[in-house]
Amino acid sequence: MSEIISVRRRRLILGLGAGAGTLLLGGCDRLSNLPQTQSALLSAQWLTRAAQRALVGPDALAPEYTRADIAPVFRANGTLDPSNPQYQALAANGFRDWRLKIDGLVESPRELSLDDLRSMPAQTQITRHDCVEGWSCIGQWTGPTLRDVLARVIPKPQARYVMLFCADPMDSAGDYYYESIDMRTAAHPQTLLAYELNGETLPIQYGAPLRLRLGRQLGYKMAKYVMRIQLVASYRPFGQGHGGYWEDQGYAWYAGI
Amino acid sequence: MLPRPFRTPTNNSDPKKGERQMEPATATLLPSDRPAGGRVFILRHSLAVRILHWVNFITLTIMLMSGLQIFNAHPALYWGATSHFSRPILSMGAMEDDQGHTWGVTTVGSHTFVTTGVFGWSKGSEGTYTDRGFPTWATLPGPRWLAMGRAWHFFFAWILVINGALYVTLGILSGHIRRDLWLTRVDWRRLGHTFIEHVRLRFPKGDEARRYNGIQKLAYLFVIFIVAPLIVLTGLTMSPTMDAGWPWLLWLFDGRQSARTIHFICAMTFLGFFVVHIAMVILSGVWNNVRSMITGRYAIETPARASHE
Structure with missing residues (x-):
C-alpha cells in the first residue's frame, strides 16, 4: 500500500518537476514580453552601477594600447551614412557650415565650429572599443575632452546629465539617435569629442564630423554625428524617457558591462 | 559521479515508518544494526544545500540560455x-x-x-x-533579442553570485565542504578503482553510498572552486568599467576577447557537468536522488539484504 502511494507520489513529484521545467522555459519567453519583467530585470543595472562605482574610482583610466595594436580596419557599426538631407548637405561642404550647439543648463550657451574645436587642446588616445554585440576593436582617437568643452559654457549646478542629439534618423517614425551620460562620466579624463580616427579626419561611417568617445562603457553610448549637446536635470522628457535611442529599445542605460 | 551525499549524522528516526529509520550518515553499519528491511534512510542534504541547489539550477539554466542569446549577437570567438x-x-x-x-x-x-x-x-x-x-530552443528569449538576453543575464548574474557566495560561506562554516567534498587519502588512493567502477556503471552500495567518492568530490570541487570563479572573473573582464578599475583582469586572461572565449568555455563546462550530473542521477536511481535533494532523505540499500527489496 505504502509502495503504491509512494509510486504515485513519485510520479506526481517528477511530473511537477518536468512541468515546472517546461513552464520555466516557455514561461521565460512569455515573461520577456511583459513590460514589467523588462523593467524589473533591467533595474539590476542600478545595483551593477553602484557596485562598480564602489570598486572603480571616478578617474580610473581605461587601458591604453600601442600603435601596433590598432586594428587594420576598424569595424563600423550602426548608422554608416545618415539619410538626412541636412546632414548630407553639411557633409558635401566638408562640414564647414556645421556647428555644435551647446545649451540647456549652462551659463553661456554656444555654437562651436569644427575649427573652434580643433583650436582647443586635443587629447589623443589609443583605446579599445567594445560593442554590445561582443566584439572589440582598437583605434586611435583625437579631440578635446568633453570636460574642456563644457568648461567653455559653464554648467549650472542643477545639470545632472549631458544629452547628445545626433544627425542620424533611426526609423520612419522620425526618431533620431540620441544618448545621455551623467556628469561624472562627462568629467572623466578619457571622455572625448573625437574628430579624428587613426590620425585622419573622422570618416562619415565612424560619425563625422564629431562623435563621443568613452573609455569605460559600451559602443552604443558613444553617439556619432553629434549635432547638439544639452545639459539637463533629467533625461526622462526625451524620446521614450530611457535616456537614449537603444535604451528606449530595452538596452541598459548604464552600459558599463 | 555527481549527485550524492552529505550531511552530518542526524538521529531523526521516524516512528511512523516502522522499520525504516534515519541513521547517522557516517556511522558504520554493524551487522546487528541492520534494520530488517535492509534499507535505511539517511539525511543526505541539509535544508540549506537543498534550497541553494534548486536556486542554482534555475539560475544556471537562465544564465546559460541568456548567455547563448548574447553570444548569438556576434557568434564568433x-x-x-x-x-x-x-x-x-x-x-x-x-x-x-x-x-x-x-x-x-x-x-x-x-x-x-x-x-x-x-x-x-x-x-x-x-x-x-x-x-x-545557437538555435531558438537553446536561447533566452527564443527569438533574436539581445537587449532582453542581456537583461536576464545581468539580473541573474547577481542571484548566481549571491547564491554561490552563500553556499561557499555556509559550506565552510558548517564543515560541509571539508567533511563531504575534500578528498581523503583513501579517496585519492582509490581514484583509479572508482573510475573503473563508474565506467562500468557500478555504483556504491551500503556504507560506501553514504559518502561521495573521489571522482564525485573532484567534479564538485572543480566546478565550485575553478569553473565558477573563472566564469565570474571572465564575465567581469568583459566589462569596460571593470577593466579600468581592475586592469589585472586583462593581464590575467590575456585581453577582453580571450576572457570572452574562456567565459564561453566555462559555460560549456557547466553544461557538460550538468549532462553528466543528470546522467548519473538517472543511472544511480532517479527517485532516490531527486527525493534526497527535495526532502533530504536518501535510501541506502544494505548489500546483505538488498535481494529482499
Missing part, C-alpha cells in the same frame, strides 16, 4: 585584446553554395563543419530558417 575578424577561434554562420542552397557552418580553428539546423542556420521562432548561432 577570438583570442587576445580584440576581435581579429578574419581569424576567429570559433564561428557560426550561414553559407550559400552555387545552387543557392544555404548551409549552417561552424568553424573551429581551421576545421569547418556543416551544422545546418543546429548551429549557424536553423529554424527561427516563425518556423523559417534564419541565420543564427
Whole structure:
C-alpha cells in the first residue's frame, strides 16, 4: 500500500518537476514580453552601477594600447551614412557650415565650429572599443575632452546629465539617435569629442564630423554625428524617457558591462 | 559521479515508518544494526544545500540560455585584446553554395563543419530558417533579442553570485565542504578503482553510498572552486568599467576577447557537468536522488539484504 502511494507520489513529484521545467522555459519567453519583467530585470543595472562605482574610482583610466595594436580596419557599426538631407548637405561642404550647439543648463550657451574645436587642446588616445554585440576593436582617437568643452559654457549646478542629439534618423517614425551620460562620466579624463580616427579626419561611417568617445562603457553610448549637446536635470522628457535611442529599445542605460 | 551525499549524522528516526529509520550518515553499519528491511534512510542534504541547489539550477539554466542569446549577437570567438575578424577561434554562420542552397557552418580553428539546423542556420521562432548561432530552443528569449538576453543575464548574474557566495560561506562554516567534498587519502588512493567502477556503471552500495567518492568530490570541487570563479572573473573582464578599475583582469586572461572565449568555455563546462550530473542521477536511481535533494532523505540499500527489496 505504502509502495503504491509512494509510486504515485513519485510520479506526481517528477511530473511537477518536468512541468515546472517546461513552464520555466516557455514561461521565460512569455515573461520577456511583459513590460514589467523588462523593467524589473533591467533595474539590476542600478545595483551593477553602484557596485562598480564602489570598486572603480571616478578617474580610473581605461587601458591604453600601442600603435601596433590598432586594428587594420576598424569595424563600423550602426548608422554608416545618415539619410538626412541636412546632414548630407553639411557633409558635401566638408562640414564647414556645421556647428555644435551647446545649451540647456549652462551659463553661456554656444555654437562651436569644427575649427573652434580643433583650436582647443586635443587629447589623443589609443583605446579599445567594445560593442554590445561582443566584439572589440582598437583605434586611435583625437579631440578635446568633453570636460574642456563644457568648461567653455559653464554648467549650472542643477545639470545632472549631458544629452547628445545626433544627425542620424533611426526609423520612419522620425526618431533620431540620441544618448545621455551623467556628469561624472562627462568629467572623466578619457571622455572625448573625437574628430579624428587613426590620425585622419573622422570618416562619415565612424560619425563625422564629431562623435563621443568613452573609455569605460559600451559602443552604443558613444553617439556619432553629434549635432547638439544639452545639459539637463533629467533625461526622462526625451524620446521614450530611457535616456537614449537603444535604451528606449530595452538596452541598459548604464552600459558599463 | 555527481549527485550524492552529505550531511552530518542526524538521529531523526521516524516512528511512523516502522522499520525504516534515519541513521547517522557516517556511522558504520554493524551487522546487528541492520534494520530488517535492509534499507535505511539517511539525511543526505541539509535544508540549506537543498534550497541553494534548486536556486542554482534555475539560475544556471537562465544564465546559460541568456548567455547563448548574447553570444548569438556576434557568434564568433577570438583570442587576445580584440576581435581579429578574419581569424576567429570559433564561428557560426550561414553559407550559400552555387545552387543557392544555404548551409549552417561552424568553424573551429581551421576545421569547418556543416551544422545546418543546429548551429549557424536553423529554424527561427516563425518556423523559417534564419541565420543564427545557437538555435531558438537553446536561447533566452527564443527569438533574436539581445537587449532582453542581456537583461536576464545581468539580473541573474547577481542571484548566481549571491547564491554561490552563500553556499561557499555556509559550506565552510558548517564543515560541509571539508567533511563531504575534500578528498581523503583513501579517496585519492582509490581514484583509479572508482573510475573503473563508474565506467562500468557500478555504483556504491551500503556504507560506501553514504559518502561521495573521489571522482564525485573532484567534479564538485572543480566546478565550485575553478569553473565558477573563472566564469565570474571572465564575465567581469568583459566589462569596460571593470577593466579600468581592475586592469589585472586583462593581464590575467590575456585581453577582453580571450576572457570572452574562456567565459564561453566555462559555460560549456557547466553544461557538460550538468549532462553528466543528470546522467548519473538517472543511472544511480532517479527517485532516490531527486527525493534526497527535495526532502533530504536518501535510501541506502544494505548489500546483505538488498535481494529482499
